[in-house]
Amino acid sequence: MKYCAFLRGVNVKGTNMKMADVCQVFKQAGMQEVGSVLASGNIVFSSEKKAEDLKGILEKAMSDHFSYEAFLFIKSLEETELFWKNIPFEKNENLHIYAFVGNSGIESVLMEEFEKASKTENEKAEISGEIFYWQVPKGNTLDSTFGKVLGKKSLKDQFTSRNINTFEKILKKMYS
Template sequence: MNYCAFLRGVNVKGTNMKMADVCQVFKDAGMKEVTSVLASGNIVFSSDKKAEDLKKILEKAMSDHFSYEAFLFVRSQEETERFRSSNPFTKNDDLHIYAFVGNENVENILMQEFENAAKTENEKAEIINDIFYWQVPKGNTLDSTFGKILGKKSLKDQFTSRNINTFEKVLKKME
């Protein structure tokens, strides 16, 4: 089965790694047809194992190799397609659209945090098919109240986010 592992916190805040090295860790852990998409920690691969088993295997392999606490979220090709196809927002050159990949029910935690946050004009959030989507004006991602909440240490093992365009690139590699 084809999968994508979405790694959290790669090539930000001092956690720097070459995607070629990450791919090698995946290969050494028994994954097949391993390739990276962008430098933000999106690894496409195939395996006969279940996603929940792969998460444990790959987090341990990454943690051991890179000496950091790795968090990643594994999704099948079908699940990855849902991130793209369920997007409730219309593309707009002035806005970023993010989808969040994470633990079960994390979308409800994110929505509660979003509802409690101050919002900028055109900043919106929706949950579609158990996926949390966030639309934010370009240039406001890290400055918005919700954007700052996303860096909370208490949430670091719960989710990672990707721009909706990243899902399109990942899916092209999965085909």
């Protein structure tokens, strides 16, 4: 079965790692057809194991090898396709669209946080197919009130986010 592991907090705030090293850790943990997409912690691989089992195996392998508390979210090819197919917003060159990969139910938590946050013009959020999507004007991602919520320590093991363009690149790698 083909999977993508979405790592949280890679190459930000001092947690730096080369994707070649990450791929090596995955291979040593028994994964096949391992490859990375971008430097933000997207690892495509194959395994006969279930996603729930892989999460524990790979978080431990990553934590042990890189000496940090690893959080990752494993999605099958079919699940990864949904992130691309369910985008509720029109693409616009002035806006970023992010999709959030995480634990079951995190979309409701994120929507609650978004509704409490002050918003900039054209900033929107929507849940589509149990996936939380956030649209924000380019240049406002880290400055927005909701953007600051994303760094909350209490949520660090619950989700990670990717620009939707990243999903297109991941799927190309998964199909090849």
